[in-house]
Amino acid sequence: MNFDMSPYGAYIWPAYGISALLLGGFTLWSWIRWRQAKAKLARLETKK
């Protein structure tokens, strides 16, 4: 693989970085919300 992006590195890496950040972040966030919803439902169901 070739990682030498000169002379455009200053544009390419931020682009990949933001993509990774936003997509990865949203994936993580979605997963966290799923876990929270599951936990809350489990708590409510055991209380019944």
Next chain:
Amino acid sequence: MSPFATLLLRDVKLAARSGGSAALALSFFALVATLMPLGIGADLRLLARVAAGVLWVGAVLAALLSLDRLFQGDYEDGSLDLIALSPLALELTALAKIAAHWFSTGLPLTLLSPLLALMFNLPPTPTLVLFFSLLIGTPAVSAIGAIGASLTLSLKRGGLILPLLILPLLAPAVIFGAGAVSATMDGLGGQGALELLAAFSAAAVLLSPFAAAASVRLNLGG
């Protein structure tokens, strides 16, 4: 007089009274046209170049001002329920309201535009094109605006998100309207743009009443 005409006339009269939406729209339009050069500078050649865009956006925003009240007044005092129950189809009611809105805002704005174009040093022929572009394009603003108004009619502060909902949808009108004037100034002729604008307006006026009526129904709990 037909129920359609009755509704239309009533709404136009309401808007035309002093302090009503017609006066508000005209004042706003004139103010925008006054403030813009204060922001841009008095370079007359530059003003002539930006006139079409500034005036078109100004007209759209001015027409927007009264849109959130399009259905709300009748909704709040219960008359919208009665209107919905009347033999006049809700789609025609929506069309009547769109027409009333245009007569009381779009049309006056169009009539004022040549005067404002003068302030921007726009030459006569482009001014004529601007006039016609607004004449043809402002019905689309009223029509698409009515969709936004009906979707937000149950909201107390619906006026805040209404521009967000409909301004992107109005981009083609601004593009073709101001584009007709630009094309004229560049010697390319604005006819193509005006034709595209006419098609857009026609489609908007024909189809919007259906979306607006559906939205009114759902807000009335139908």
Next chain:
Amino acid sequence: MNWLFRYANPHEFMRLSGAILPFMVIATALAFAVGLYLGFSVPPDYQQGTTVTLMFIHVPADVVAEMAYGVMAVCSLFSLVWRHPLSDTAARAAAPLGAIFTALGIVTGALWGKPMWGTYWAWDPRLTSFLLLLFLYFGYMALWNAIEDETRAARAAAILALVGVVNIPIIKFSVDWWNTLHQGESIVSGKIAPVYLAPLLIMMLAYVLLFFTLWMVRIRTAILERRATALMQRGAP
């Protein structure tokens, strides 16, 4: 149509989606791995140099941004016409995803534009259309949040989505027309050299799979949240 309504039952949906999800996660991860590997192994373009690597994350973002709106529109149609119960949830779940991919398309497009045209924003017709698309997403999400009654909000948002989907081709056409009038710049022209096709297609697959995976997770989350709300309301004295 009936098979579709079988999975309208939230329990059925949870069962089916729960079974599929692990495979989707694996497929997504694989596609990204292969796509990125290939993407970074290609030679620089004779015209664009190494910036061609931006195509592998810009074009897929754009494609998914538009696809997401299409998904929202289809769900909205099901919601309004056939009153399919899960459609509202599904449509709402797609919106923030669509907005993020749209924003990514704009950002990567701007970063691609700088080395190509010397400026981040040159009113390229695609970027401009996508900026308008972003506002359409914001409007849709705002409408959902503004109307308190959930059923009304769902139907209002559905109408808005359908109005939007009719307008999007018109908006794109008008922006393209505007661009030719003002002779602006444009990022991606027609032909793509074959060597770039494989990474591009695989990255597109990766982005699409990621969308559907996240969408499914969000719908499942929404279903659980609704069950929790229902339990809390029943338990209230």
